[in-house]
Structure formats: structure tokens, C-alpha cells
Amino acid sequence: MSDRHIYDKCPLCGGQNFKKFNEADCSGHDLYHPSLSPVITWNLCSDCRHVFTDGYFTDASNEIIFSKTHPHQSVGHDIENNRTRSAPMVEKVLPFAKDGVWMDVGFGNGSLLFTAMEFGFKPIGVDLRKDCVEAMIQIGIEAYCQDITTLDLSPKCRVVSLMDVLEHVPFPKDFLKAVHRNMEDGGVLLISCPNSESLVWDYLTGSGTNPYWGEIEHFHNFSRTRLYALLEEMGFKPQRFGVSQRYRLGMEIVATKI
Ligand SMILES: [Zn+2]
Numbered sequence: 001m002s003d004r005h006i007y008d009k010c011p012l013c014g015g016q017n018f019k020k021f022n023e024a025d026c027s028g029h030d031l032y033h034p035s036l037s038p039v040i041t042w043n044l045c046s047d048c049r050h051v052f053t054d055g056y057f058t059d060a061s062n063e064i065i066f067s068k069t070h071p072h073q074s075v076g077h078d079i080e081n082n083r084t085r086s087a088p089m090v091e092k093v094l095p096f097a098k099d100g101v102w103m104d105v106g107f108g109n110g111s112l113l114f115t116a117m118e119f120g121f122k123p124i125g126v127d128l129r130k131d132c133v134e135a136m137i138q139i140g141i142e143a144y145c146q147d148i149t150t151l152d153l154s155p156k157c158r159v160v161s162l163m164d165v166l167e168h169v170p171f172p173k174d175f176l177k178a179v180h181r182n183m184e185d186g187g188v189l190l191i192s193c194p195n196s197e198s199l200v201w202d203y204l205t206g207s208g209t210n211p212y213w214g215e216i217e218h219f220h221n222f223s224r225t226r227l228y229a230l231l232e233e234m235g236f237k238p239q240r241f242g243v244s245q246r247y248r249l250g251m252e253i254v255a256t257k258i
Pocket of ligand 1: 010013015045046051
């Protein structure tokens with residue numbers, strides 16, 4: 001049985017003009033399990049230039065992958081140092097929003113939400129890892145263990161953060177639609193993911209040390225150009241570009257709801 005549902009069209013533009021672009025060994029990844037394929041195949045869409053894996057995991061494969069939690073994804077992990085790492089991310093949002101509901105999707109160790117609270121935001125967490133959600137609820141923070149495409153919050157969020165999340169999502173457009181629906185007018189999106197459009201990306205690819213081709217949890221390698229076009233298509237206006245201090249090769253973008 002296959003471990004992935006195969007994309008029959010580009011998950012961003014729906015085009016069918018795509019072909020194999022790269023492949024990588026993922027058998028050394030922490031979350032790899034021998035029941036999964038040891039090779040990740042990447043496609044390039046010739047219509048919109050998006051780069052994506054040949055398929056996304058079945059529920060059974062997800063269960064295998066989600067059965068392990070990285071230590072850095074446990075709620076409260078390295079809480080003091082992570083506060084210092086999270087503060088610059090909150091500060092990027094401040095010119096656009098100073099308070100209100102802040103929803104972090106894929107909150108992991110919770111640090112960004114804890115820090116946003118210190119700045120005066122009301123935190124809401126969403127994560128697919130049950131133990132993370134339970135830990136969050138136990139410390140009194142509103143949290144949901146569900147796909148945000150099924151979430152309808154009231155009141156809506158002033159800020160939504162997706163820190164290294166979108167590249168894990170099989171269909172990013174449905175995901176961004178749900179973010180848009182759950183956001184106040186003029187709300188702020190803070191989004192990060194690896195940026196494939198940089199010299200350092202090409203350099204690491206050329207030397208065979210780019211970690212993202214073998215990243216078992218990712219289905220997409222976004223370029224800045226493709227992500228900006230996607231955000232605009234989904235009703236967000238990119239306001240500022242930045243480099244992530246937390247993730248390798250990462251870009252961190254602030255956008256506002258149109
Ligand atoms: Zn495409």
C-alpha cells in the first residue's frame with residue numbers, strides 16, 4: 001500500500017503540467033519509519049513554478065509520523081530561551097496590531113503564544129498533537145486539536161501566526177481560506193517557511209546539504225515569489241519581508257487581510 005495520496009494536479013494552481021524536479025533520501029530523518037518510502041520525490045509545476053512532493057501522507061502514514069514528538073515541540077520546552085527567540089516575532093506584528101486575539105496554528109512548544117500574552121494579546125492555540133493541546137488547556141490557554149478548515153471562532157482573530165506550518169499542509173489554499181475566515185477585517189497574518197529563492201538555498205542544494213529536500217514532514221518548497229502570489233490570491237496583502245531567526249533558510253512575512 002502506498003504511504004501517500006498522489007497529487008494529480010498542482011496543489012496551488014490546479015495545473016497538470018508538472019514533472020519530477022528532484023528526489024531525496026529521507027531515511028535518516030528523526031521521524032522516518034521503515035513502513036514509509038525512504039525517498040521523497042519533488043515536482044515542479046511549469047504553470048506556476050511551485051515545487052511540491054509527488055503526494056501527501058495518508059491518515060495511516062500521518063499516524064506513524066505524529067506518534068513521535070520532537071522534544072522541541074513539547075509545551076514549555078526551553079521556555080526561557082524560547083521567550084527570547086519569540087519576542088522578535090511578536091515585535092514584527094506590533095506596527096500592525098497591538099492587542100486582540102492571537103491564534104497560533106501549530107503552536108508546538110507554545111513559546112510564541114506565551115510571549116504574545118506578555119505583550120497583551122489573548123492567546124488561542126491550534127495543534128494536531130493531542131498531548132500539546134492538553135498541556136495548553138491545563139495551563140488555562142484556549143486550545144483546539146483540530147484542522148483549522150473546520151474551525152469557526154467567535155470572536156475572530158486579530159492576529160494569526162503560521163510559523164513553519166504551510167509547507168506541512170497538503171492543500172495550502174483551503175488552509176489560508178480558513179485563516180481568512182477566522183480573522184477580523186484588517187487582521188494580521190505572520191507566516192514563516194523556508195525560502196527556496198535565495199543564494200544560500202542554492203548553495204546548500206549544490207553541496208548536498210540543504211535539509212529541506214529530505215524533510216519528511218514538508219510537502220512544499222515555497223519561493224518568496226510564489227508565496228506572495230498565493231497570499232494575494234487568498235486575500236492577504238504582504239506588508240513586510242524578513243528573515244527567520246528561528247528556522248534555517250526561513251522567511252518571515254507579515255501580511256494584512258484585505
Ligand atoms: Zn502550479
